[in-house]
Amino acid sequence: MVNILSSNNFQRIPPVENYVLNRKNPHRALISIYNSSPSKRLYESFDCTITDQRSFSSLPVECNLYDILNNEDVLFNDEEDDDDELNRTISLPFQNERSIVSSELNWLLSEHSRHHSSINYNDTMRNESSDTKLQMKQNWYTDTSLDYQNFINIVKKNQSQFKKPPQDEHSILLNPDEFIDEEFEETISSIGEFKKLINYSIPLIMTFLLDQSFQFISVIIVGHIGTNELAAISLSIMANNIIFSIFEGMSTALDTLCPQAFGSGDFHTVGIHFQRCTILSLILYIPFGGVWWYSGDILALIISDSKVVTLAGMYQKYTLPSVPAFIVFETLKRFLQAQGIFQAATYVLFISVPFSSIMSYLLVWNFELGFYGSAIACNLNAWLIMTLLILYTSFIEGFRCWGGFSKEALQNWGKLMKLSLPGILIFFTESFLYEIMTLIASNFGTKYLAVQTTASTVTSLLYTIPFSIGIAGSTRIANFIGARKLDSAKKSTKIAIYASVLVGILNYGVVTLFSQDIIEIFTDDLLIIEMAREIFPIVGLTQIMDAVNTVAGGCLRGEGMQRIGSIANVVGYLIIGIPTGWLLSYHFHLKLFGLWYTNGIVLTFIGGLQTWFALDANWEQIQFEADERNRYEN
Structure with a gap:
């Protein structure tokens, strides 16, 4: 072939830039202006539409660049049927014409890479491209085959950067330059990234505090009805937390899938992931809804007070309709967070919490529905926050990643399940251990249970800070x-881990320095206050490990390594935590001290393991898996 191309009727072989990438066609047809007879195999292989023209260079070609790259040997195949051979010749441009065309096509190739690449065309790539072009020009007159080979190597090297052409009307790839924030275009600074984490975390902290405040207000309102009602709603909340941990763990898959798709510029896929996770969670609601309905019977196996168990079981049945709304709220919230929209849920809860709290009071007291009025208010709150968040997404911001309902959401659930199952294990094991601690404390007596409830409530409120930083970090x-x-x-990742240490120290200082004031908010009993003051320094120390553990888990979710966190949680909470807690509390008679010593040991183990894997990750493998997920969707 080289001999043919170097024959006398060819003056020079044009440079590699004369392979024109058609920017108007997303299939990016590859057009050669070589002065050779085209092969019929070329047309049949790529299903190109060709009309008879005067020269091969003028034949309109509709091909796929990726197919050509995978079949590059077809381009220069000399084995042709003589009967089907087209004899067309053209005059190649003079040197001056070539300079002009080369300059224009250099610009076209540059614009093509900048607009159609899934990453930004940075200075390093631009320098590499310039060096390659210089080398090609230097070898222009010595080895004509080098030009084509260099072109193939360059495109293959960066082939993963190019978007696949849309397969149907739904597979849209919006222009990332129009939407992706400017921080993706420049090298980040440590201070700037720390500020970004704080800015993202503040609305998340407000969201979780508002979410817990409604639960807290409901307990206060019901607590004034009677002791049995207070105990019943506490048991119901405990059961709810365990079951809700399954759906929350399911939604953590979106912490990986949605932000990675958004960062790559594939905005429609963000919506597909959201739909897929929501549908799968609603399907799981059917069997777990049965568990929810009969949770009173399950509690009866553990709790001996039949009246309290009956009330708790009825409360569970009344609140069952709220679960689908909470599922949609959780998945939609993560759909928005992937786009950097963290304040939406905060605005929604600012509206819903006061309204739902007032409704809870009115239903319990004014409408004389009593204990069950609180359950009805819980349903109203769930459907209200879901509706408001949908309206926010539809009319304010976040709608750009919604491409409409798609049948793609009913397919390819394997990737979602691979990330969801570890998330379920993480949240379930953590919730399970804390509820077991509460049950163990109840066996020591009412005073110990009151102290445990106080400590758990305080740690739950402080937990919102590192948890928010973990979500912000995973998104980034x-x-x-x-x-x-x-x-x-x-x-x-490093900045998020450093921030977790600072937050842990801050939480430790709050618990130890203000322990007296905090405890007096919950009770006036002097004995309970004294018992709580003794245990709060240990509770404060666990906050440092808890903060690091929580943020490191968020980093692993951002990296798509939930499996590490699930293994660490199962080993830490179930294999180490429960036996150690039982041993220290009962065998060594440490009671509550034994429970919180165990909590510190478990959090140190899990936090250290997750931090190690988050910082010492195989980033090339993580990038490969992310590219595979994005390519799989397209």
Whole structure:
């Protein structure tokens, strides 16, 4: 072939830039202006539409660049049927014409890479491209085959950066330059990234505090009815937390999938992930709804007070309709967080919490529905926050990643389940251990249960701070991975871990320095206050480990490594935690001290393990898996 191309009727072989990438066609047809007879195999292989023209260079071709790259040997195949051979010749441009065309096509190739690449066309890539072009020009007159080979190598090297052409009307790829925040275009600084984490975390902290405040207000309102009602709603909340941990763990898959798809510029896929996770969670609601309905019978196996168990079981049945609304709220919230919209849920809860609290009071006292009025208010609150968040997404912001309902959401559930199952294990084991601690404390007496309830409530409120930073960190890390900016993802991971240590120390200071004031908010009993003051320093120390553990878990979710967290949680909470807690509390008679010593040991083990894997991750493998997930969707 080289001999043919170097024959006398060819003056020079044009440079590699004369392979024109058609920017108007997403299939990006590859057009050669070589002065050779085209092969019929070329047309049949790529299903190109060709009309008879005067030269091969003028034949309109509708091909797929990726098919050509995978079949590059077809381009220069000399084995042709003589009967089907087209004899067309053209005059190649003079040197001056070639300079002009080369300059224009250089610009076209540059614009093509900048607009159609899934990552930004940075200075390093631009320098590599310039060096390659210079080398090609230097070898222009010595080895004509080098030009084509260099072109193939360049495109293959960056082939994963190019978007696949849409397969149907729903597979839209919006222009990332129009939407992706400017922080994806530049190297991040440590201070700037720390500020970004704080800015993202503040609305999340407000969201979780408002969410817990409604639960807290409901307990206060019901508590004034009677002791049995207070105990019943406490048991019901405990059961709810265990079952809700399954759906919350399911939704953590979106902490990986949605931000990575958004960072890569594939906005429609963000909506597909949201739909898929929501549908799967609603399907799981059917069997777990049965568990919810009969949770009173399950509690009867553990709790001996039949009246309290009966009230708790009825409360569970009344609140069952709220579960689907909470599922949609959780998945939609993560759909927005992937786009950097963290304040939406905060605005919604600012409206819903006062309204639902007032409704709870009116239903319990004014409408004389009593204990069950609180359950009805819980249903109203769930459907209200879901509706408000949908309206916010539809009319304010976040709608750009919604491509409409798609049948794609009913397919390819394997990737989602691979990330969801570890998330379920993480949240379930954590919730299970804390509820077991409460049950063990109840066996020591009412005073110990009151102290345990006080300590658990305080730690739950403080937990919202590192948990918010963990979500913000996971979103940032996943966005950077989707944008193929691994250096920024590494730096964001380190900054998130450092921030967790600072937050843990801050929480420790709050618990130890203000323990007296905090305890007196919950009770006036002097004995309970004294018992709580003795145990609060240990509770404060666990907050440091808890903060690191929580944020490191968020980093692993952003990296798509939930499986590490699930293994660590199962080993830590179930294999180490429950036996150690039982041993220290009963065998060594440490009671509540034994429970909180166990909690500290478990959190240190899990937090250390997750931090190690988050910082020492195989980033190339993480990038490969993220690319595979995005490519699989397209």
